[in-house]
Amino acid sequence: DAKTTQPNSMESNEEEPVHLPCNHSTISGTDYIHWYRQLPSQGPEYVIHGLTSNVNNRMASLAIAEDRKSSTLILHRATLRDAAVYYCILRVLNDMRFGAGTRLTVKP
Amino acid sequence: DGGITQSPKYLFRKEGQNVTLSCEQNLNHDAMYWYRQDPGQGLRLIYYSQIVNDFQKGDIAEGYSVSREKKESFPLTVTSAQKNPTAFYLCASTFQGQPQHFGDGTRLSIL
Numbered sequence: 001d002a003k004t005t006q007p008n009s010m011e012s013n014e015e016e017p018v019h020l021p022c023n024h025s026t027i028s029g030t031d032y033i034h035w036y037r038q039l040p041s042q043g044p045e046y047v048i049h050g051l052t053s054n055v056n057n058r059m060a061s062l063a064i065a066e067d068r069k070s071s072t073l074i075l076h077r078a079t080l081r082d083a084a085v086y087y088c089i090l091r092v093l094n095d096m097r098f099g100a101g102t103r104l105t106v107k108p
Numbered sequence: 109d110g111g112i113t114q115s116p117k118y119l120f121r122k123e124g125q126n127v128t129l130s131c132e133q134n135l136n137h138d139a140m141y142w143y144r145q146d147p148g149q150g151l152r153l154i155y156y157s158q159i160v161n162d163f164q165k166g167d168i169a170e171g172y173s174v175s176r177e178k179k180e181s182f183p184l185t186v187t188s189a190q191k192n193p194t195a196f197y198l199c200a201s202t203f204q205g206q207p208q209h210f211g212d213g214t215r216l217s218i219l
Binding site for chain 2: 042
């Protein structure tokens with residue numbers, strides 16, 4: 001079973017920031033927090049991952065709570081191409097379990 | 109470019125027939141995975157393989173079989189024992205804890 005909890009859906013306006021939350025209250029010290037996104041009829045695409053510290057890359061930022069029981073994926077300026085299902089996953093070594101994710105709708 | 113190739117993109121199966129989905133990677137990744145996705149749902153793990161000639165069942169392995177004779181290849185057979193095989197099948201690979209790379213999937217339907 002997935003060990004993360006995400007809202008089923010969220011909406012955003014184009015060019016505004018988006019904060020996608022994820023709860024993982026049972027996280028252990030060795031679990032990495034990974035985020036993927038999936039466009040319709042495509043395989044998931046890696047977005048970002050982290051362990052304890054906040055992380056930034058060209059796609060997004062990942063903010064991790066100090067107790068690591070929650071995290072937030074931040075898209076700084078949403079575009080229509082960011083409309084997708086976003087998955088928050090806890091990873092231990094090569095073991096990953098996907099939940100239902102959050103469906104992000106971006107309105108022009 | 110390196111990547112994962114799944115074929116065919118669309119596949120149709122008759123009742124009582126086994127079908128094999130292909131997954132090939134040229135990323136030199138050790139670990140490979142098969143997932144099933146039903147409409148509006150997340151991915152569920154069918155089988156995974158950490159090294160050649162070794163594989164483990166995932167959460168929904170019943171009615172499926174795999175082989176891993178080469179590092180590059182991890183074919184999935186959907187047997188006639190899988191009573192509800194219509195789904196989107198995704199293959200992925202990874203190396204030493206790095207992010208998983210996914211193929212573009214195979215959509216299987218029953219005639």
